[in-house]
Amino acid sequence: MPADDRPSFAAFISYRHVEPDRSVARWLHGALETYRVPSPLVAAGVRERLGRVFRDDEELAASTDLSAAIDSALRRSDALVVVCSPRTPGSHWVNEEVQRFRALGRGDRIFTLLIEGTPTESFPAALDRQHAEPLAANLSPVEGIAPRETRRLALLKLMAGLLSQGPNEVRLDDLRRRDEERRRRQWARLAIGAALLAVVFAALTAVALLQWQRAERELRVSRAERLAAIAQLALAQATAPEVADGDLRPDIERSALLALESLRLHPGLAADAVLRRALHAQGDRLAAVLAPGERVTGVSSEGQLLRAAGDDADTVQVPEDTLLAHSADRRWWLRGSDEHTGGGVVQTAALSPAASGPALAWLPHEWFIQRAAFTQDGRWLVTVTGAASADAASPEATALVGHTLRVWQVDDQREHTRVSLAAEGGIHGVWMDPGSEWLATLSRVGERRLVRLWPVRPERLQALACERLSRNLSPSEWTSFVGDGAPRATCPGLPVISE
Structure with missing residues (x-):
């Protein structure tokens, strides 16, 4: 060819x-x-x-x-x-x-x-x-x-x-069979590839969602901190001893409502402390002055002081050993420790699931812990630090050190409450009711002996605030201080004051 x-x-x-x-x-x-x-x-x-x-x-x-x-x-x-x-x-x-x-x-x-x-x-x-x-x-x-x-x-x-x-x-049968085998392998590879793409897409989606959630959380925390600062300023202005002529003194309820809005966004120590102090500043039954010859014997489950005649004695003493407290079911133990101190931390408390086991968490304190107690259900822990010195000759030298009340959530070891009474008579006595709902602290302000009542659990504190308040934020207060969408009731059922 x-x-x-x-x-x-x-x-x-x-x-x-x-x-x-x-x-x-x-x-x-x-x-x-x-x-x-x-x-x-x-x-x-x-x-x-x-x-x-x-x-x-x-x-x-x-x-x-x-x-x-x-x-x-x-x-x-x-x-x-x-x-x-x-x-x-x-x-x-x-x-x-x-x-x-x-x-x-x-x-x-x-x-x-x-x-x-x-x-x-x-x-x-x-x-x-x-x-x-x-x-x-x-x-x-x-x-x-x-x-x-x-x-x-x-x-x-x-x-x-x-x-x-x-x-x-x-042969057609050979070609068809081999082609079918190849198609099955191709579909298997496609399925694996699709699954891998789905995993990658799911991972990218999860990362994006986590980033979005983190940004949302950071925004909520930032807004909560801003509201807590505004609430603290409003409380300081409401309780200031003097007000300049022409200045309008805000009422204490504004600071409590702003603190509640802050806590709704994100639990924070500052807002919790403002809310507790605002309730005490109203001068109601959360505080009482003991009469001469009268002493506190405890607190009832309804938050009533139990009193009796007799000389008052300090009920807060430095523990002689390192064991500070344990929960009722003995699931949690708290021991004092000098480990991890420094940078303003004088004593840490080691929270562990066994009496002498390794610490699950270290809880820092600015001074030595004089009292600690778990609530009955073991969910919350209360710690109290004492005065920096027992020197009666110069009590003013250490007036601003110690005397701090803290409430911790045990499960995540997070601090929810921190109230220092060092400048307000200190803490010279502590009592908790049998149901672990209320705490009473004794302070000495000059010759007076002042007893303050504190809801232990943060959620009980917020519910109590709405029970004791008489109003919600006004539309102008909401716009000026909260500024998040349309005004809503901080405490449902309470009226909104007129502008």
Whole structure:
């Protein structure tokens, strides 16, 4: 065979240039050229790809002799694929291409793709039933089989025939089975890839959500701290001994309401202390002055002082050993320690789940702990520091040190309450009611002995505040100090004062 006659196309696609035949030929052209033979068959000696496929719309340049160009392409093609439909017999060119290819002595390399109808009504005249074997593929719709699957089976039938040459026969069953195995592997890889993408997307979403939650939390904390500072200033102005002429003194309730709004946003020591002091500043039953010869014997579960006649004696003494307290169920133990002190910390308390076990948390204090007690349910811990010195000759030297009341949440070891009474008579006695709801502290202010009542639990403090207050913030107070959306009731059920 002359060098120019050597095949350079794996197949020549013959079809009638009308729709849908043209679209099927275009699909077939791309599918044949891009199909990759499964690797096990390639290892057995089959070509990895079929090679170039001729289709006149793609391969023919402008030519003055179309017949000669088609004839050249047919001579250089290894096989002929005829797209057949009921429209095909009416095409002179399709019939001519079949005749010319058969004249080259390659009648056994003619394959058909039936897209509609039956072979009798769809084959060109040059493809009579005698020369139509093998019938390579059929795209006619089949009930119960998806069109996509029908196309895949037709492509595999054509590929099996086109790849088979001489002794290298490619069986359709082998090709189909290997192709199915490859598809399953591809779907598995896609599933794994999709799962990995889902995991990555979920991780990115989780990170974004955490960042958003952190930003929201930081914003709430910042707003809570600002409101606590405003509440503290309002309390200082409301309780100042003198007010300049023309200045409007804010009432104590404003500071309590602002402290409640701060605590609603985020629990904070400053807002808790302001709320406790605001309730005491109202001069109600949360504080009492003991009469001469009267002493405190305890606190009732309703928050009433229990008194009796007799000399008062200090009830707060420095413990002689390191064990400060344990919960009623002995699940939690508190021991005094000098570890982790410094930087203003004089003594730490080691909170542990066993009497002598390792510390779960270190609770810092500015002075030595003189009293500690767990609530009955073990959820809260109260600690009290004493005076820096017991030197009666110079009590003023240490008046601003120690005498601090703290309330801790045991589960997360977080401090919720810190009230220092060092400048307000100190803490010389401490009592807690049997239900662990109320705490009483004894202070000495000159010759007076002042007893203050404190709700132990922060949630009880906030509920008590709403019970004792007489109003909510006014619209102007809300706008000026809170400024977060429309005004709402800090304590539901209380009236809003008029502007």
